[in-house]
Amino acid sequence: MSEYPELDEIMNGIRTRNEAAFATAYRQTASGLASFAAGIVDDRRFAEDAVQQAFLELVQAAPSIKGDGRSLRAWLFRSVRFTCIDELRRRARRPEHLAASVPDVGVEPPQTALDTDPALAAAMGRLTPRQRTLLALRHIAGMDGNEVADVVGGNRAAIYAATKRAERRLRKILDESPQEGQP
Amino acid sequence: MSTDPMQRLASAYRIEIDPTVEERHLAEVSTALRHAPLPESSGRIGLRRRRGWALAAAALILAPAAIAVASEGTVPGNALYPVKQVTERIRVPLDEDIVATHRIEELERLIEQDASPDLIDETAGRAAVAVSQLDDPDELGPRLERAREGMRDRAENRNSDGSDPGQPNSGVDEPDNGTRGSTVAPDPEGESAPDTGSVGPESGGADQKQAGSTDNETDRSRDGSGEGAGSEDQSDEESPGTGSGGPNGLDQRGGDGRRSVGGS
Numbered sequence: 001m002s003e004y005p006e007l008d009e010i011m012n013g014i015r016t017r018n019e020a021a022f023a024t025a026y027r028q029t030a031s032g033l034a035s036f037a038a039g040i041v042d043d044r045r046f047a048e049d050a051v052q053q054a055f056l057e058l059v060q061a062a063p064s065i066k067g068d069g070r071s072l073r074a075w076l077f078r079s080v081r082f083t084c085i086d087e088l089r090r091r092a093r094r095p096e097h098l099a100a101s102v103p104d105v106g107v108e109p110p111q112t113a114l115d116t117d118p119a120l121a122a123a124m125g126r127l128t129p130r131q132r133t134l135l136a137l138r139h140i141a142g143m144d145g146n147e148v149a150d151v152v153g154g155n156r157a158a159i160y161a162a163t164k165r166a167e168r169r170l171r172k173i174l175d176e177s178p179q180e181g182q183p
Numbered sequence: 184m185s186t187d188p189m190q191r192l193a194s195a196y197r198i199e200i201d202p203t204v205e206e207r208h209l210a211e212v213s214t215a216l217r218h219a220p221l222p223e224s225s226g227r228i229g230l231r232r233r234r235g236w237a238l239a240a241a242a243l244i245l246a247p248a249a250i251a252v253a254s255e256g257t258v259p260g261n262a263l264y265p266v267k268q269v270t271e272r273i274r275v276p277l278d279e280d281i282v283a284t285h286r287i288e289e290l291e292r293l294i295e296q297d298a299s300p301d302l303i304d305e306t307a308g309r310a311a312v313a314v315s316q317l318d319d320p321d322e323l324g325p326r327l328e329r330a331r332e333g334m335r336d337r338a339e340n341r342n343s344d345g346s347d348p349g350q351p352n353s354g355v356d357e358p359d360n361g362t363r364g365s366t367v368a369p370d371p372e373g374e375s376a377p378d379t380g381s382v383g384p385e386s387g388g389a390d391q392k393q394a395g396s397t398d399n400e401t402d403r404s405r406d407g408s409g410e411g412a413g414s415e416d417q418s419d420e421e422s423p424g425t426g427s428g429g430p431n432g433l434d435q436r437g438g439d440g441r442r443s444v445g446g447s
Contacts, residue, residue, distance in 0.1 A: 019212075051208065052211060052212075060215075117195035167189060171188055
C-alpha cells in the first residue's frame with residue numbers, strides 16, 4: 001500500500017483495462033499532471049493534451065503496469081515528462097510554431113503562468129528544462145524526493161542536490177529581476 | 184511582498200482540469216479502451232503460459248532422462264542403482280552385452296574403491312552369471328578375468344595385512360560356483376594345458392584336476408540346462424569340430440589342450 005490508497009485500489013482494474021478504474025485514475029491525477037506539464041511548457045492547452053496523451057499511452061501499456069498506486073502515478077508523470085521534452089524539442093526546431101498556432105486557436109487564448117505571475121514565469125523560462133522539471137515535480141506536483149527520483153530516474157542524492165541548485169537559481173533570478181514581487 | 188517563490192510556483196502553475204475537458208478526455212480514453220488490443224495482452228499472458236507448459240513438458244521428459252544418465256555410473260549400494268537396473272532391463276533387447284558390461288564395470292569400480300568384500304563378491308558372482316549368459320562370452324570373459332585377478336590381489340593384500348585370512352578367500356571362491364563352466368574351469372585347464380594335453384576332457388584330467396572335472400560333472404548333472412554348462416556339453420561331445428562354436432573364452436584359453444586332444 002502506498003500513500004495513494006485510491007490508486008492502490010484500482011491497480012487491478014487498470015491492468016485489466018477497466019473503464020471505471022481509468023476514470024478514477026484520471027480524476028486523481030489529471031490536475032497534478034497538467035500543472036506539472038505547465039511548469040515545463042508554459043501552455044495550458046498543451047498541458048491538457050499531454051495529460052490526455054499520457055492516459056492514451058496508459059491504455060496501451062496497462063497490462064504491463066507493475067506495482068501500486070504510487071508506481072502508477074510515477075508512470076503517468078514520466079509519460080507527461082517525455083511528452084513535454086518532445087514538445088520543447090519541437091518548439092526549438094520550429095520557433096514559429098508557437099506564434100503561428102496561438103492565433104489559430106483563437107477563441108480562448110491559452111492561459112499561461114505568464115498571465116498569473118509573469119515575473120515567476122519569466123524566471124522559470126530562464127532555467128534549463130531539467131531544472132524546471134525538478135522544480136515542477138517538487139513544488140507544483142508536491143512530490144517528495146523519492147517520488148521525484150521515481151519519475152526522472154537516477155541517484156536520489158544527486159537529484160536532491162540538483163533540485164536545491166534549481167531552487168537557488170530561481171530565487172537568484174527573481175531577486176535580480178526588477179518587477180519582482182507581484183504574485 | 185511575495186510569498187516564497189516555491190509556494191508561488193504551486194499557485195501560478197496550478198491547472199484544474201475543466202469538466203468539459205475531463206469529459207472529452209475520458210471519452211477518448213473510453214474509445215481507446217474499447218479498441219485496445221485485448222488479444223495482445225492476453226496473447227502475452229498466453230505466450231507466458233505456453234512457455235510455462237513447454238518448460239514443464241521439457242522437464243517431464245528431461246528429468247527422467249537425466250536421472251537415467253546419472254544412474255549409469257552407479258555401483259550397488261548407490262541411491263540411483265535401482266534406476267540403472269531398470270534401464271538396463273529396457274536396454275537388453277538393443278544391447279545384449281549391457282548387463283554383463285555393467286556388472287564387470289561395477290566390479291572394477293568396487294575393487295578400485297576398495298568396497299566391502301561381501302559387496303565385491305556378490306557383484307563378481309552377478310558378473311560371472313551375466314557373462315555366462317552371453318551368446319559370446321569371449322568378448323567380456325577376459326575382462327572379467329582381469330577384474331577377478333585384481334580382486335584376488337586385493338584379497339591377498341588384505342590377508343597379508345593380517346586382517347581376516349579366511350573370509351576373503353572363501354568369498355572369492357564362492358562366485359566361482361555359479362560360473363564354473365564358462366570362466367573358472369578353463370583357467371586351471373589353461374594353466375595345465377601342456378601336461379593334460381594327452382588326457383581327454385572326458386577323463387577330466389583325473390590325475391591332477393580332480394576338482395575341475397567334478398565341477399564339470401556336477402554341472403552337467405545338476406543343471407544340464409545351465410547356459411555355460413550346456414554349451415560346454417556340446418563342445419565336449421564334439422570337441423574337435425566345435426572349437427569356435429562353444430563358449431569361446433573357454434575354448435581359446437583352455438582350448439590348446441583340447442585341440443591337441445582332437446588332433447591325437
